[in-house]
Amino acid sequence: MAERAGNSDAVERLRERLTGGRLLSVRRALHALNPAELASLLESLPPRHRRLVWNMVERDDEGEVLLHLGEEVRAGLMREMDVKELVAAAGDLDIDDLADLIEHLPESVTQQVVKALDTQDRARLERVLAYEADSAGGLMNTDAVTVRGDVTLDVVQRYLRLRGELPPHTDALFVVDRQGHYRGVLTLERVLTRDAETLVSAVMDEERTALPATLAAERVAQHFEDADLLSAAVIDEQGLLLGRITVDDVLDVIRKDAERKLMSLAGLTEDEDIFAPVRGATRRRAIWLGINLLTAFLASSVVDLFQGTISQVVALAVLMPIVASMGGIGGSQTLTLMIRGLALGQIGSGNTRFLLRKELLVAAINGLLWALVVGAVALLWFKSWPLALVVGLAIVINQTIAALAGIFVPLTLKRMGIDPALAGSVILTTFTDVCGFFSLLALGTLILL
Amino acid sequence: MAERAGNSDAVERLRERLTGGRLLSVRRALHALNPAELASLLESLPPRHRRLVWNMVERDDEGEVLLHLGEEVRAGLMREMDVKELVAAAGDLDIDDLADLIEHLPESVTQQVVKALDTQDRARLERVLAYEADSAGGLMNTDAVTVRGDVTLDVVQRYLRLRGELPPHTDALFVVDRQGHYRGVLTLERVLTRDAETLVSAVMDEERTALPATLAAERVAQHFEDADLLSAAVIDEQGLLLGRITVDDVLDVIRKDAERKLMSLAGLTEDEDIFAPVRGATRRRAIWLGINLLTAFLASSVVDLFQGTISQVVALAVLMPIVASMGGIGGSQTLTLMIRGLALGQIGSGNTRFLLRKELLVAAINGLLWALVVGAVALLWFKSWPLALVVGLAIVINQTIAALAGIFVPLTLKRMGIDPALAGSVILTTFTDVCGFFSLLALGTLILL
Numbered sequence: 001m002a003e004r005a006g007n008s009d010a011v012e013r014l015r016e017r018l019t020g021g022r023l024l025s026v027r028r029a030l031h032a033l034n035p036a037e038l039a040s041l042l043e044s045l046p047p048r049h050r051r052l053v054w055n056m057v058e059r060d061d062e063g064e065v066l067l068h069l070g071e072e073v074r075a076g077l078m079r080e081m082d083v084k085e086l087v088a089a090a091g092d093l094d095i096d097d098l099a100d101l102i103e104h105l106p107e108s109v110t111q112q113v114v115k116a117l118d119t120q121d122r123a124r125l126e127r128v129l130a131y132e133a134d135s136a137g138g139l140m141n142t143d144a145v146t147v148r149g150d151v152t153l154d155v156v157q158r159y160l161r162l163r164g165e166l167p168p169h170t171d172a173l174f175v176v177d178r179q180g181h182y183r184g185v186l187t188l189e190r191v192l193t194r195d196a197e198t199l200v201s202a203v204m205d206e207e208r209t210a211l212p213a214t215l216a217a218e219r220v221a222q223h224f225e226d227a228d229l230l231s232a233a234v235i236d237e238q239g240l241l242l243g244r245i246t247v248d249d250v251l252d253v254i255r256k257d258a259e260r261k262l263m264s265l266a267g268l269t270e271d272e273d274i275f276a277p278v279r280g281a282t283r284r285r286a287i288w289l290g291i292n293l294l295t296a297f298l299a300s301s302v303v304d305l306f307q308g309t310i311s312q313v314v315a316l317a318v319l320m321p322i323v324a325s326m327g328g329i330g331g332s333q334t335l336t337l338m339i340r341g342l343a344l345g346q347i348g349s350g351n352t353r354f355l356l357r358k359e360l361l362v363a364a365i366n367g368l369l370w371a372l373v374v375g376a377v378a379l380l381w382f383k384s385w386p387l388a389l390v391v392g393l394a395i396v397i398n399q400t401i402a403a404l405a406g407i408f409v410p411l412t413l414k415r416m417g418i419d420p421a422l423a424g425s426v427i428l429t430t431f432t433d434v435c436g437f438f439s440l441l442a443l444g445t446l447i448l449l
Numbered sequence: 450m451a452e453r454a455g456n457s458d459a460v461e462r463l464r465e466r467l468t469g470g471r472l473l474s475v476r477r478a479l480h481a482l483n484p485a486e487l488a489s490l491l492e493s494l495p496p497r498h499r500r501l502v503w504n505m506v507e508r509d510d511e512g513e514v515l516l517h518l519g520e521e522v523r524a525g526l527m528r529e530m531d532v533k534e535l536v537a538a539a540g541d542l543d544i545d546d547l548a549d550l551i552e553h554l555p556e557s558v559t560q561q562v563v564k565a566l567d568t569q570d571r572a573r574l575e576r577v578l579a580y581e582a583d584s585a586g587g588l589m590n591t592d593a594v595t596v597r598g599d600v601t602l603d604v605v606q607r608y609l610r611l612r613g614e615l616p617p618h619t620d621a622l623f624v625v626d627r628q629g630h631y632r633g634v635l636t637l638e639r640v641l642t643r644d645a646e647t648l649v650s651a652v653m654d655e656e657r658t659a660l661p662a663t664l665a666a667e668r669v670a671q672h673f674e675d676a677d678l679l680s681a682a683v684i685d686e687q688g689l690l691l692g693r694i695t696v697d698d699v700l701d702v703i704r705k706d707a708e709r710k711l712m713s714l715a716g717l718t719e720d721e722d723i724f725a726p727v728r729g730a731t732r733r734r735a736i737w738l739g740i741n742l743l744t745a746f747l748a749s750s751v752v753d754l755f756q757g758t759i760s761q762v763v764a765l766a767v768l769m770p771i772v773a774s775m776g777g778i779g780g781s782q783t784l785t786l787m788i789r790g791l792a793l794g795q796i797g798s799g800n801t802r803f804l805l806r807k808e809l810l811v812a813a814i815n816g817l818l819w820a821l822v823v824g825a826v827a828l829l830w831f832k833s834w835p836l837a838l839v840v841g842l843a844i845v846i847n848q849t850i851a852a853l854a855g856i857f858v859p860l861t862l863k864r865m866g867i868d869p870a871l872a873g874s875v876i877l878t879t880f881t882d883v884c885g886f887f888s889l890l891a892l893g894t895l896i897l898l
Contacts, residue, residue: 006659015799044795157641161887166638169679171620175520188637189615192606225704226485228697230618230679247696248677254700255674258707259789265714266785267778274790282811285782287450289819292778297826302768304830307763314756317766321743321752321882324770329716329741333734336715340708341723346493350464351724354495358724362731366738373742381753433770 039068063089071271096141099128137213140234140243143167149201169246171230182210182241210235224250264422299433306441327432329397335437359403367399394440405431488517508783512538520720545590548577578803586662589683589692592616618695620679631659631690659684673699713871747884755890764831774879776847783855808852843889852878
């Protein structure tokens, strides 16, 4: 999530005017913003102002703006739009954008929107809707401009002149055969720089692989990054050209994916509206707190086992938080490396053992180092060698267990098909708390009593 | 960080061959990978295999591959390259890429690389190096193709045919005046679709704003996203065209920024090599553990104040972890929303108070809810109404404080110019631990003794 500072200054000023109730100047300022900026303004407004501004947005922009909004904010605004308005908003969109939006429209509206389309667009829309929203087919736009390989660049040029405008973000035309099978890519650059008499087939790029419509969005993004693409063809199982994906859609995929990773660490979704109504927000967070409570009870039931020890050596209760939190930090460092490594496809059978050895070594060394420090402090604090020994040992043990958990928790979650970024930290800290308390209190019972 | 699954299958297979020592087949397979894929393979290999593969990479690719590597991995490989090799690798790069790499080259090598360039490229390189790496000027490439506004599209076309190939990712030409001041953008699409006799000035896009060379990389990325650009002109204070930024560079900026946010939550940097030598990794992590230890001591010194209470009511020691961790979770949820909100520029004077009220309300309601649950459990567990009351109150208090901290810690850090994502969670959990322990034990002393 890069700084939106690009427009946040303008947005900031607008917010102040809103609070100042200077609506006229707001209306004027709004026209200066593009849909994406309007969306981020709306997301940054409390409900009342949000509705106010939304009503000032020009009809033609409404569809575009809705698309740039997080799901929760979008749903909130659409709930208050009447059908006519929704149909109008949807009408102005590209097919791929329309497909995204339609999934959030009530059935009744969807039908009217589809009715409003001409047969060609309807066919296109159905083609996009046939695929998961987070697949190449769901991301694609159906406005790809195609040419045949057996014509000259001169013919292509005359065709383009006749055709007039090209769809936005058109950096290349797609070459297809009679049946519509994808054959290759003809960049506008080639059309302009090569001799007009050469055949398309002679200058097209056949290397450029087309993306299967079922390819996952994340893989699409990776392909764009690795091959530095501006656009790519999307094909079906038979190799027929279905449409194209442009890099601006890929930007959204990457941004969303990054937001999801950050938010899920706190049990939130990337669509969480920062100004959400209290009721919904409370409910969503309660779930995460509840899950965490269960794990917390687990930890404290371990402490419960040693009530006798604690009542005799209260210092152990004082040192409990240190052992637990050091383990939590150490483990989360390993966990974070693993989460990224798994996301980047860096981790596999080939190197897990090496990784495990390395992380265990790092944890053990740091464990020893900080065990000495904490032990020394404990000695000065409580004037007890045995206690210093106990807390020191507990830390070494817990740091090592933390590393093990940091490696195996994400691996196991991944194997179970659960996003390690989502559940990882809760499970990990459960390990480090339980083991931290247990090692400290068990050792205390053995050595100090 | 999207799944790199796109190439991770191939990478996975390669890793297995490496472990199997089937080097010949590895060498063959390597040729199938592009620089980005080679880079992510190298990053996913333990040191020994990494060196093995690196030596198999073709000379011409080395520069490109180095660029796609994380700083730490890159530095590791470059340390083992001799000057000739480094100069060769650097020689094959675009100016903007070369500029990125040069910052990591030893002075001696840099000079030889620069000597190897022709005067024009040397001038270009200096132009790029004049700006921060994470500014528009540092991101830009100097290969922008320029035309004058007072010529016809026909002339442009003949010029392009003469010129032959255009630089990669050229979707538009830039229109400049005699002195080289930026005037507007002429997309290839217009050149191809408009009448050949029209003047450039008549069909160029003057709206498209050029980016000041000093603009921060994050703002550049935001501008690309909001305006859906494929490329943008970069200008100096006088409005002279310096170069252009293409969307593929923007993808890297966004990816890096996202990685930094995730890694910094664990006190790591996005350049951390998952297979880093133990020594360095241990040192870097030790710092973070040390910082955390200080905060942990703070928490346990609070517990220390109440040794007397704990020795009489050991159950309080059992419940300590619950109060603390519930506060930590609640607070981190607010913190995460704030970190994203600040990154997206959604939070400002206009709405902080609304936000505070909402988060406090959410926290209070959840606090009450879970206070009842924990209170009930405590009652069943320890058969003590007063104890149930104490832990319940402590939770309500701590959840509320957690929300306050979740709002004000990031705001304060931001004002101090510190990245909230980096220091936020440590400071927040310090608050929630200290306040959690204190409220529980202080209330316990008042009510239970």
